[in-house]
Amino acid sequence: xxxxxDAQLAARVARxxxxxxxxxxxxxxxxxxxxxxxxxxxxxxxxENGIIxxxxxxxxxxxxxxMIDASKRYxxxxxxxxxxxxxxxxxxxxxGHIDIAVLGAYQVAENGDIANWxxxxxxxxxxxxxxxxxxxxxxxxxxxxxxxxxxxxxxLLRKCTYPLTGLAIVSRVYTDLAVLDLAPEGFRLVELTPxxxxxxxQALTDAKIHS
Amino acid sequence: MDKRLPDLATAVARIEDGARLxxxxxxSAGIPFGLIDALLDxxxxxxxxISNNAGAxxxxxxxxxxxxxxxxxxxxxxxxxxxxxxxxRYEAGEIELEVVPQGTLAERIRAAGAGIGGFLTPxxxxxxxxxGKETRVIDGRGYVMELPLHADVALLRADRADKWGNLxxxxxxxxxxxxxxxxxxxxxxxxxxxxDVPLDPERVVTPGIFxxxxxxxxxxx
Numbered sequence: 001x002x003x004x005x006d007a008q009l010a011a012r013v014a015r016x017x018x019x020x021x022x023x024x025x026x027x028x029x030x031x032x033x034x035x036x037x038x039x040x041x042x043x044x045x046x047x048e049n050g051i052i053x054x055x056x057x058x059x060x061x062x063x064x065x066x067m068i069d070a071s072k073r074y075x076x077x078x079x080x081x082x083x084x085x086x087x088x089x090x091x092x093x094x095x096g097h098i099d100i101a102v103l104g105a106y107q108v109a110e111n112g113d114i115a116n117w118x119x120x121x122x123x124x125x126x127x128x129x130x131x132x133x134x135x136x137x138x139x140x141x142x143x144x145x146x147x148x149x150x151x152x153x154x155x156l157l158r159k160c161t162y163p164l165t166g167l168a169i170v171s172r173v174y175t176d177l178a179v180l181d182l183a184p185e186g187f188r189l190v191e192l193t194p195x196x197x198x199x200x201x202q203a204l205t206d207a208k209i210h211s
Numbered sequence: 212m213d214k215r216l217p218d219l220a221t222a223v224a225r226i227e228d229g230a231r232l233x234x235x236x237x238x239s240a241g242i243p244f245g246l247i248d249a250l251l252d253x254x255x256x257x258x259x260x261i262s263n264n265a266g267a268x269x270x271x272x273x274x275x276x277x278x279x280x281x282x283x284x285x286x287x288x289x290x291x292x293x294x295x296x297x298x299x300r301y302e303a304g305e306i307e308l309e310v311v312p313q314g315t316l317a318e319r320i321r322a323a324g325a326g327i328g329g330f331l332t333p334x335x336x337x338x339x340x341x342x343g344k345e346t347r348v349i350d351g352r353g354y355v356m357e358l359p360l361h362a363d364v365a366l367l368r369a370d371r372a373d374k375w376g377n378l379x380x381x382x383x384x385x386x387x388x389x390x391x392x393x394x395x396x397x398x399x400x401x402x403x404x405x406x407d408v409p410l411d412p413e414r415v416v417t418p419g420i421f422x423x424x425x426x427x428x429x430x431x432x
Binding site for chain 1: 237238239240241263287288289290291292297298301302308310311312313314315317318320321332333334335336337338339340380381382383384385386387388389390416
């Protein structure tokens, strides 16, 4: 089975982000998407902690403790950037002003439900952050994740078993093995990572993949 | 009018045991480390801490947790790299935790400061975090009723202040600081620099009416 690396997956997601979009990148793998924007496109990145126009990582020695993104990484500003406080930041997210959000997930179900904030392990404190606000407010939700868990169990399910973050809101899922749209009938194949067959990918997916 | 305070100890002197405390900051930005250290020296305990995170390593809120001063945490994201003291207290059942979606946390604080009795948000509708809450469907969309979140004291971090309590900020250090200023009975800010002259009104981010005390603390983390 052919599997994309995290960098290849980030580049694949970046291809689908149109010029002129306002985009929020979730914590973890999605933060890498900004490194792979095709030339000629201007994408403006929003970070929930109060900046629109996130620029690249600063050179070593020029880090500023008060210039960070939602993943707590050091950032700079891009041309056209603005700072704001939290209530305004979440007005942008909840109020439909951001075009696309790219999120990681534990599980995605065939009806577009997403679970990415809590597991069933009660010893592990839940941490929701801004995920629930993004999924209700941003019209296009891309999920970027491994196709299966480390133990091989599926993450693309008929029904999520973990507590939900949002209901029926995922637009498209990018995994190391395939790209799938959320259609009225369920997961619909957009493309397979070259070299993979639908049968192979289906065997690692709990829900049916429609082609 | 002069809201300048002589030192950090004076700024936290009125905080009582069991106080509801808002603490500004997100990640490493905008955290009032000086005021938190002064609060540790002051000794208040049984605190309810309202903040986005629950501290990391041995600094800020993590120090309050380590020293056993916190009874309850209301936040959106308690788990961060290095949030060992939160995790330790939580696992031992020594603190109560209320997880609130981040936008709902900011808006509940805003509502308190703005005199709003509650609001309907689509965030968390149909999820575990809406359980037990009033809901409504408007134009086919589900909403959750959320209530304002007030505090006795807000500890804030800003860049500059004048003696009227007007505040400006640096970079992503605004975060929860401006909204928390409005929602507490007593909001006090440590600032990098106290200005001898009035701040330019065009550049003020948090108007002084929301701020009861300012104290200079030039140390940047």
